[in-house]
Amino acid sequence: MTEAYIYDAVRTPRGKGRKDGSLHEVTSARLSAVTLNALKERNGLEGHAVEDVIWGNATQVKEQGGCLARTAVLASDLDERIPGLSINRFCASGLEAVNLAANQIRGGAGDGYIAGGVEMMGRVAMGSDGAAIAVDPSIAMNSYFVPQGIAADIIATEYGFSRDDADAFAVESQKRAAAAWQEGRFDKSVIDVKDRNGLSILDRDEYMRPGTDMQSLGSLKASFKDMGETMPGFDRIALMKYPHLEAINHIHHAGNSSGIVDGAAGVLIGSEEFGKARGLKPRARIRANAKIGTDPTIMLTGPVPVTEKILKESGMSISDIDLFEVNEAFSAVVLRFMQAFDIDHAKLNPNGGAIAMGHPLGATGAIILGILLDELERSDKEVGLATLCVASGMGAATIIERV
Numbered sequence: 001m002t003e004a005y006i007y008d009a010v011r012t013p014r015g016k017g018r019k020d021g022s023l024h025e026v027t028s029a030r031l032s033a034v035t036l037n038a039l040k041e042r043n044g045l046e047g048h049a050v051e052d053v054i055w056g057n058a059t060q061v062k063e064q065g066g067c068l069a070r071t072a073v074l075a076s077d078l079d080e081r082i083p084g085l086s087i088n089r090f091c092a093s094g095l096e097a098v099n100l101a102a103n104q105i106r107g108g109a110g111d112g113y114i115a116g117g118v119e120m121m122g123r124v125a126m127g128s129d130g131a132a133i134a135v136d137p138s139i140a141m142n143s144y145f146v147p148q149g150i151a152a153d154i155i156a157t158e159y160g161f162s163r164d165d166a167d168a169f170a171v172e173s174q175k176r177a178a179a180a181w182q183e184g185r186f187d188k189s190v191i192d193v194k195d196r197n198g199l200s201i202l203d204r205d206e207y208m209r210p211g212t213d214m215q216s217l218g219s220l221k222a223s224f225k226d227m228g229e230t231m232p233g234f235d236r237i238a239l240m241k242y243p244h245l246e247a248i249n250h251i252h253h254a255g256n257s258s259g260i261v262d263g264a265a266g267v268l269i270g271s272e273e274f275g276k277a278r279g280l281k282p283r284a285r286i287r288a289n290a291k292i293g294t295d296p297t298i299m300l301t302g303p304v305p306v307t308e309k310i311l312k313e314s315g316m317s318i319s320d321i322d323l324f325e326v327n328e329a330f331s332a333v334v335l336r337f338m339q340a341f342d343i344d345h346a347k348l349n350p351n352g353g354a355i356a357m358g359h360p361l362g363a364t365g366a367i368i369l370g371i372l373l374d375e376l377e378r379s380d381k382e383v384g385l386a387t388l389c390v391a392s393g394m395g396a397a398t399i400i401e402r403v
Contacts, residue, residue: 002111002271004102005282006400009370010038010191011265014205014358017121022202023193023262028057028064028120031193032072035266038191039114040077043268043280048081050270051110054101055086056093056117057362058391061129064120072118088362089291091329092388092396093117094265095365099289099398101269112274116266117362126260126361133296133392144241144297146234148391149224149257151299152330153250154238158298159336163251166331167217170256170355172345173328177352178210185351185378189370207259207358217255225250241297256331261358265366284373284400287383288314294393300333302395303387304340310385310397318343321399322381325368327388328353337387350375364388369398376402 012031015023023031032055039045055069069084089096094117101113132139139145146154156166180186181204192203228235228248235248275282290310294302303326311317318341326334326348338348351371354364365388372384387397 001106002108004105004269004286005272005275005403006267006284006286006373007270007275007280007282008039008043008268009373010035010189011367011370012193012263013190013202014207014261014263014360015202016207017260017262017358019122021122021262022206024122026193026201028068028118028124029071029075031120031262031264032068032118033076034191034193035116035264036072036076036078036114039266039268044278048079050082050112050114051104052113053082053084054097054113054115055084056088056097056365057086057119058088058090058093059119059124059126059129059361060086060088062124064124089394089396090391091327091359091361092365092390092394093362094367095369095386095388095396095398096291098267098269098366098369099396102286102289105269105271112270114266114268116264116366118264119360119362120262121260121360122262144237146238146297147224147227148299149252150228150234150238150248151297152252152257152332153224153228153248154242154298155300155336156251156332157245157249158242159339161251161332161335165335166251166256167214169331169335170217171212171214173349173352173355174208174210174212176350177208177356180351181205185374188374205357207261208356212255220253220255222250223253223257238297252330252332256355258329258354258359259357261360263358263360263363263367265363265370267366267369282403284402287399287401289398291394291396294395296393299391299393300329300389301336302389302393303333303337303397306395306397307341307385307387310399314399321383321385322347323350323372323375323384324348325372325384325386327359327364327368328355329359329389331355333389365396373400
């Protein structure tokens, strides 16, 4: 089987996902094109250099509808002979794009791909696609559907995480992200988003709140308590599924949950021959990838079983992994992951995560994979695992190894 390697990974800064965010006037296609152009220029990708662009985004309507991947190629400086494939695995779309590309290379369907994703959450609102899982009663009732925030609170209740636990994790995420930026840990991969006159629009993640402390978070009201306790009574639905719980402990709020932001990220993946033909040196080998379906009500526990699956299929153990990137969708998601595998927090998200810097749904998987690669190189470690929880009950994971 042909090996698949990562040659480069880039991302845009993450802008606040609202009208006063720095990237708000940039379209999804345009921000994707900026990312594709950066990979083209950094790696000298001339002509029909890659087989395909596989691009993820979670809310595929309006300007993010159609085949956004092909639109992004045409908006970029890539050769028009390169096609595009848009995919949607919700929050894991960017990572799944990478996994699909790697598996295509392994199977002999082309020797080079660009994979990643985008989400302009300030322009195309999360949930605006009217997904059936949430709005079709015949599906929602049978799956005991509750919103993600309620699901995160169910995890906290089920596994014993307190409001202080969640807030302390969030404070640490902010501290780590601020330190990473101050020390230039993201300099290798973050690209400056410029306007058509060449002036910088954004060159740094703008969602961060480095002054966050336990006191400031303690003043915030639990975001999903009213939603859970008033009509339509999502807590009642959850307790029908989990009758052993007396009540849902609502601990999550804007400060210990992922931020709504705009952003894009891309990864250049190829075979050994792809790199040799272009004078490129691989940075890591994609050792394994996996996906799994999980309980659709609690929904966000996927990182645990998908990690168990990928380790089993790879003949590895958790101790073989030097560094972990687990998407910080909500504090309880990552706390549960650390609890399940007894992982030292020092080995997980050392540069902070989506609580501090934001979670641009379709891009985040590619973002955390790139951050993982950079950190493996910076800290001189060998093997890393990236994983995300996924809406409606799924999980995705990728293991990379430096070369």
